[in-house]
Amino acid sequence: MPLPDPEVLRQMDRAGPRYTSYPTADRFVEAFTAVDYRRALWARAQGVFAGQGALPLSVYLHIPFCESVCYYCACNKIVTRHHDRAGPYLDALAKEVALHVEQLGHGQPVSQLHFGGGTPTFLSDDELARLLELLRASFKLLPNAEIAVEIDPRTVDPERLRRLAALGFNRISLGVQDVDPQVQRAVHRVQPEQTVRALLDEARSLGMVSTNVDLIYGLPLQSVASVQRTVASVSQMRPDRIALYGYAHLPQRFKPQRRIDDAQLPSGQTRLQMLATAIEGFTAAGYQYVGMDHFALPSDSLAVAKRQGLLHRNFQGYSTRPECDLIGLGVSAIGSVGASYSQNAKTLPEYYDALAQGQFPVGRGLILSRDDVLRRAVIMSLMCQGRIGFEEISQANLIDAQAYFASELKRLEPLQALGLVIVDDEAVEVTDIGWYLVRAIAMVFDRYAQADRLRAQFSRIV
Structure with missing residues (x-):
């Protein structure tokens, strides 16, 4: 697989999630x-x-x-x-x-x-x-x-x-x-x-x-x-x-x-x-x-x-x-049940104390919104198949995907110019070069990762 151009790497040199979940932990x-x-x-x-x-x-x-x-x-x-x-x-x-x-x-x-x-x-x-x-x-x-x-x-x-x-x-x-x-x-x-x-x-x-x-x-x-x-x-x-x-x-x-x-x-x-x-x-x-x-x-x-x-x-x-x-x-373990994520207490004393009281040792978590569930499907489709099919997303979620993600598709235009994705009337496709930077492509659809204040919490994409 060919490497991205050094200038592309410079532009993409940022922090971002690995997307083992969405929303991220x-x-x-x-x-x-x-x-x-x-x-x-x-x-x-x-x-x-x-x-x-x-x-x-x-x-x-x-x-x-x-x-x-x-x-x-x-x-x-x-x-x-x-x-x-x-x-x-x-x-x-x-x-x-x-x-x-x-x-x-x-x-x-x-x-x-x-x-x-x-x-x-x-x-x-x-x-x-x-x-x-x-x-x-x-x-x-x-x-x-x-x-x-x-x-x-x-x-x-x-x-x-x-x-x-x-x-x-x-x-x-x-x-x-x-x-x-x-x-x-x-x-x-x-x-x-x-x-x-x-x-x-x-x-x-x-x-x-x-x-x-x-x-x-x-x-x-x-x-x-x-x-x-x-x-x-x-x-x-x-x-x-x-x-x-x-x-x-x-x-x-x-x-x-x-x-x-x-x-x-x-x-x-x-x-x-x-x-x-x-x-x-x-x-x-x-x-x-x-x-x-x-x-x-x-x-x-x-x-x-x-x-x-x-x-x-x-x-x-x-x-x-x-x-x-x-x-x-176990301590710090993450679970996903229905439209929710949960994480157990991160220290043994907290974990043991909750169980001694007969309580689930949950330290934090999240209830996903409808938008979270939709964006999770889109991001996981990118990470797994390297593709977002507009018709599939529209039918599965009863939306017009291109209209719903109009601003995100606009933000993909610079990435398309860099050769990382191909966007047409049917789908978004990750190119061979784009796979190196797929986390950056997925971030476009991440409603939370657009805030600069979050980026220091993640590893660098490059």
Whole structure:
């Protein structure tokens, strides 16, 4: 894929959301409380009981603990080597699950179960087994359910991976970031390349449904050449999916990032060259470029969904499953039920205190307006299909899309002049060059992101 012109990059060098949701999490408000969340769950339960055929649930569990800090990390985590802290946390999760069962009823079908963090494999095998037993007793995991776990390769060897598979995990995601030892030392995450390779080989032998490797470009001491070496190495390892994220350097928000030397970070132009190198390398190795930050082998369900126009995007990134209610469990976890978003308390004391009182530990959230729902559909269509079809949007929402978004279409004109989009009477189409800057295109339809005061809260697009 050709790179955008340097002048285009200069004009687009701004901060913007990654759009794993719309409205984005910075719009959540504390006025949304546990009462609002309970009401959203009640509405879902009423719909199911009335036979309206609600889709199966997706469940996300946040395990915040890590044994050591990675300097680039922007996740909600608790760095500790005291594994006895896991016990009280599992007790709290059991209370939170019980509150959901009380509200939704026993045996709600679940098609996706995702353990994220932090480091989920901070938990012992017995603790993970306890969690899975709790979830299976409370919900109904469907026969084809995706049961995924994020893995720090430093905490798992092939023997432990076999035990995880025996527990029921059928998808794994390995945090690799970069295979270059110099870069690994700069971000305080040293792990031998052969460790990752051994885990992927074992996952294949176990018949796991899908394997994913997380990579980051834009890290300190990275170069275009080092990224090329990482791409070649990971391509040879042959994971089913690859997530390639641009490093978001926000040291004012995330304390560990203050340990990174700004002078060692690559420029915006170099970052784009890294991305172009990765896209070229992975596609040459047989991977399909799914979207902004994901690649998949042609046989993987993510690539199939892309070809069929069935791709979706949620808080975990691109997904093959249709938009469905998401239950977020654990400290800081985000959920989406009906036309609402919710986020749990961000600190353990607040999280524990709410559950001790028999309350959902909701810290903030948002009830979506009709305009929010409409714009969410438009933005997700851009992020997933690279296209907004006016007729489809009009029919689905009983509006005249071109009239409704007249001002936004006007603001797209400079982007069309830069070659990022093509706009005609039928649709807005993202060009090959436009995919590099798709977040900037989506921002045109973001009613909230037009205020300059919000932009410092997001990573830079370039």
